[in-house]
Amino acid sequence: MTEIVKGADWVLTEERGPGVPEGIYGVECMTCEAKSPLFDDDPLPIAVWCIHHTQDKPDHTLFLARTERHWRVVPRPHPPATPPANDGGGIAGPVFVGLMCLLTALAGLLPGLQLVN
Ligand SMILES: [Zn+2]
Structure with missing residues (x-):
């Protein structure tokens, strides 16, 4: 869910999920x-x-187009009891694994490079 506005205890979010349209489109004629x-x-x-x-x-050439979206206010999630350092783990973990893969690949190349030299 996408957070739009944060209040003290509530968060306004865009409602997303199965059966929830991203936008509802409608238009009306400004002449009639x-x-x-x-x-x-x-x-x-x-x-x-x-x-x-x-x-x-x-002669009806001007229209008012509208896009409607579902928003929902939900209680603000309480901060996790664990230290904030753990929040970064979700990102740092894959980056770390990716770095290790890269290093492993480079390590595999090194003997080849030494042979070329
Ligand atoms: Zn019209």
Whole structure:
């Protein structure tokens, strides 16, 4: 989940997950009351709707497009009881393993280099 705003005890997040659209797209004509249906995750259908609407009514050329998203306020996760040094472990671990792989590979190359020299 993506954090948007942090309060004292609450965090505003973007709601993500199965069945939750990234965006809900809709558009309305600024000349008349016509509104497009709403479409999940894809702005193309409302663009097509605008063009069709203008084809039907050539003087209706200005539209208000909206994208709606789900936000959720959740309790702020309590800081872990373990020291903050452990938080970096998630990143430092793979980096460390990657470095070790690189060093191992270099070590394998060294005898070859010595042979070339
Ligand atoms: Zn219209």
